[in-house]
Amino acid sequence: MNQKVTVPELRRRKQSGPKITTLTAYDATFARLFDEAGADVLLVGDTLGMVVQGLSSTLPVTLEEICYHGRMVARGIQRAHLVLDMPFMSFQVSSEKALEAAGRLMKEGAGESVKLEGGVAVAETIARIVAAGIPVMGHVGLTPQSIHAMGGFRVQGKGDDAASRVMEDAKAVQDAGAYAIVLEGLPADLGRQITQALSIPTIGIGAGPDCDGQVLVCYDFLGMFEDFKPKFVKRFAQLGAEIRRATEDYVSEVRSGAFPAEEHCYGVGKPAAETGTPQRPVYGPASDES
Numbered sequence: 237m238n239q240k241v242t243v244p245e246l247r248r249r250k251q252s253g254p255k256i257t258t259l260t261a262y263d264a265t266f267a268r269l270f271d272e273a274g275a276d277v278l279l280v281g282d283t284l285g286m287v288v289q290g291l292s293s294t295l296p297v298t299l300e301e302i303c304y305h306g307r308m309v310a311r312g313i314q315r316a317h318l319v320l321d322m323p324f325m326s327f328q329v330s331s332e333k334a335l336e337a338a339g340r341l342m343k344e345g346a347g348e349s350v351k352l353e354g355g356v357a358v359a360e361t362i363a364r365i366v367a368a369g370i371p372v373m374g375h376v377g378l379t380p381q382s383i384h385a386m387g388g389f390r391v392q393g394k395g396d397d398a399a400s401r402v403m404e405d406a407k408a409v410q411d412a413g414a415y416a417i418v419l420e421g422l423p424a425d426l427g428r429q430i431t432q433a434l435s436i437p438t439i440g441i442g443a444g445p446d447c448d449g450q451v452l453v454c455y456d457f458l459g460m461f462e463d464f465k466p467k468f469v470k471r472f473a474q475l476g477a478e479i480r481r482a483t484e485d486y487v488s489e490v491r492s493g494a495f496p497a498e499e500h501c502y503g504v505g506k507p508a509a510e511t512g513t514p515q516r517p518v519y520g521p522a523s524d525e526s
Contacts, residue, residue: 241276241317243349243371243415249448250437256416256449258319258439259457262288262305266454267312275316277439279351279451280306282321282380287455294380297323299337306345319373320347324381327352331364338365338372351418353379355405359412366413374409377402377443378421391442393422399429406430406438418451419443421468442468 239245249256258277261267262284270278282294284305289297299322306320320341327334334352341347349371352358362372377392386392393402402422409417416437419427424444431438431447440447452469455461459471460479489495498504 238315240315247415256437256439258449258451260453261309263308264312267309271313271316277319278309278316279319280309282323283453295324299323299326303345306347310346318348319351320345322350322352327361331361334361335364335368338370342370349373351375353381356408359408362412362414372414374414374417376405377419391421393426399426403430410434410436419447
């Protein structure tokens with residue numbers, strides 16, 4: 237098994253490389269596949285509200301839901317580092333409540349670090365969480381939990397004043413003790429400038445190629461949303477079309493009687509030893525969850 241990816245290792249990548257590869261994950265099966273394929277970081281993002289639950293934003297996602305999906309993803313991981321998002325209103329009220337929420341993500345969600353959105357306004361909160369021994373990944377630029385204040389999912393940092401504010405936010409997050417920072421929805425030049433100005437790694441999503449790593453939502457890079465493709469997304473597969481085709485074939489064969497065929501039936505021309513019920517792989521330690 238390849239060596240476990242840790243916070244110190246991710247920090248070293250700033251100087252020594254290679255670039256950090258990050259994907260969102262929401263269950264054990266996808267986590268296992270991404271982990272085996274070499275992804276460095278798996279993020280249980282509050283994007284689950286949109287891509288898993290079918291909501292129009294990330295705002296309704298709860299701490300309990302992030303913990304639930306975090307436990308599932310943790311069971312599929314051997315090597316990757318596991319980051320859990322702090323959902324809306326889990327850290328904005330006070331640094332004390334934020335610390336309690338971060339602690340729950342580590343204890344109940346099996347997280348190895350937490351991620352929260354914001355810059356100067358949340359620097360004190362980041363410092364409080366880090367002081368408790370919980371690693372923090374920051375997130376500046378386009379912050380989805382603030383979409384109503386921003387007027388929607390809009391590129392941030394356009395113009396000198398706006399760019400200066402994002403740079404100030406990024407430096408505040410670093411100074412507060414974050415080990416890495418997500419840069420989202422920024423002009424490529426600004427992504428490069430922030431990456432050069434910081435001593436911690438930057439992970440870009442729509443922030444250009446000069447960041448120290450990249451992150452994509454797994455359903456986006458797999459091509460599972462055929463009618464939705466932000467400019468920064470590259471589809472590395474077209475699973476939406478393939479899943480639809482496979483489902484249509486399944487429906488057709490069941491209705492025609494072609495499936496199940498003889499080779500899919502127990503006790504038909506098979507040795508006794510092959511007629512037992514096959515077992516699915518077990519992920520991680522046993523749990524008392526139903």
